[in-house]
Amino acid sequence: MSGFSTRAIHDGQPFEPRTGAVIPPIFMTSTFVQDGVGGLREGYEYSRSGNPSRDGLQTQLASLEGGRRAFTFGSGLAAEDALVRAVLKPGDHLLMGNDVYGGSHRLMNRIWAPWGIELSTVDVADLDAVRAAIRPTTRMLWVETPSNPLMTVSDIAALAAIGHEAGAVVVADNTFATPALQQPLSLGADVVVHSTTKYIGGHSDVVGGALVVGDDAELAEGIAFLQFAVGAINSPMDAWLTSRSLKTLDVRMERHSANAQRVAEALAGNPAVSQVFYPGLPDHPGHELAGRQMSRFGGMVSMRLAGGPQAALDLVRHTELFALAESLGGVESLICYPAEMTHASVKGTELAVPEDLLRLSVGLEDADDLIADLEGAFAAIG
Template sequence: MNQSFETLAIHAGQEPDPRTGAVIPPIYATSTYAQDGVGGTREGYEYSRTKNPTRAALEDCLAALEGGRRGFAFASGMAAEDTLLRTLCQPGDHVVIPDDAYGGTFRLFSKVAARWGLSWTAAKLSDVDSVRAALTDSTKLVWCETPTNPLLSIADITALAGLTHEHGAKLVVDNTFASPYLQRPLQLGADVVVHSTTKYLGGHSDVVGGALVVDDDETAEAIAFHSNSMGAVAGPFDAWLTLRGAKTLAVRMDRHCDNAERVAAFLANHDAVASVLYPGLETHPGHETAAKQMRRYGGMVSFRLAAGTDAAVRVCDRAKLFTLAESLGGVESLIEHPGRMTHASAAGSPLEVPNDLVRLSVGIENVDDLLADLDQALA
């Protein structure tokens, strides 16, 4: 029976406990498992780095939500990215990344993977011709964010998948900003989906985690091997918290989107704001593509101040209900200055973000309270 997203979020991988009938999966806080004779594991459980029932429940749920065959849960989004790179690439390979990628992703490629022998080229992923020009004979991956962090650019996943596969490479889509409720990249042709589950999937700013979801068995087996070999897996309590957050993802995302649409419209009409970056606005260059591949436009809003860098910093400092903090995707609203915070690692590089930029993670509070706070911060 085909089930809706909301039903899968609550039930996929989460059958009542067969022994006690508990309706919520238990936290299996164990490192090892008794075996029925030498090599006689019970359902494959031998050591929790390899497999843990709480983590397995989360992984099954993530796979169902993304429409994939296998999900993998990691200790952080960066752990998921690093494991994927070492699974699918080797020294001498090349990767195309967004020219406005998340700062942590850029740091991984430029400071870590480059030392390992992996080369990369930054391209404007919203422009297929730009991506085509960046491809080389050694390109193994096109690494896509859509929407991007923090400029909220939109890439056409289907078009990129066609180009990437024609070239014999794989398309990886970081779906953190959209969440699987708003966008399902595997159904649009992507090969791998990446998440920082710290963000919308966890949703309450109380857990750090990451995930990979794939839809083919060969890639899944390769990731499983490297996940076990490298060991940066999610612990059972973190997996349990993320699974609990995922249950309410749909209702939270609807509220995030409702509030973000109001915030974007308010900012677009404010004299202190030079421009608003939100794919839900018809003036956004990626609006039509976003409308085609997303259910709605998300809870992230970025904007640039007409008076420049100092004004952007002042707005961040003056906000009261919007908490000045890194990360995003929680129930509470956050504000940050990407140039000096989340994207400081990209300073001086081709991926440097504008210093007059402010990024909002719009929470699920009463939207009128959020607008009043922004109004006084911009005054």
């Protein structure tokens, strides 16, 4: 098999045969001419059911995650919704990590639980707690590692074994790590989910989501039907933009990881910071595990401020390179106050995040400039 970057650049991305254009065109069409009724050209009839731009991206993603098939959607939550529809029915139990993206929990808790899906959460880094939380009706185990925003690292292989023993589909949200750093299917997960808006898209200019399925052909067919029948697809333009970005994923993640390591180390020595969450720090509880199942430690860093919630709110007003915004994974650095932004929907629940917590998406700027930006902001708030 070819190397990761070679596959990212070439799989699903053939040159255009009529003109020899190196980059495949964007197939901006809603429908396709047929050679007589049912005479489909290469299987294409209508862009909801299939489009070459989307197919190219799906081929790339399946190759990079080591999966049987990949399916792309208009957002990460649309991908998650399709997965739940494909696997669960009323009365089934979904066991989810207690430190996941707030939108994922909101989808399950406020959309699917009222329709009869039983939802509970657990610290998935605690394998004994996971075993104890499994029910006879558990049909899905949902893992996010590293987690958002507390950067918890969970043992994918061990969790896959626990889930499979219970007859559950094991889902791994690989958005933070990406296939450049971590490949959950090779560790036993059944399905990988991505918000491709984040590192895979990588430039803060496109929204999307994806599912990549391992060896379960029946599950893949179920998701394929829902992608077609429900229609929460991404557009040809969005697919093309995401394919373009995938080609540089490996080199971007290398720089994101190197910059984040520098930033985390600088924050760890700052007396205004009470705790730093980054798997690349030796004192992180998941440092050794991350070193085994990830090739690098990623570009996300979270921190708690010694001055409490007000210090966190003050700091975000004084950074310049770190822009205050939701989302993550772009080339530019962002700073986020999760309690009122990405995780506002879980305030007051067991998934609530500390109100003195800030999350950093460390971009591709010069690391010295990023550290100086944070140091200047700390100096400004005293």
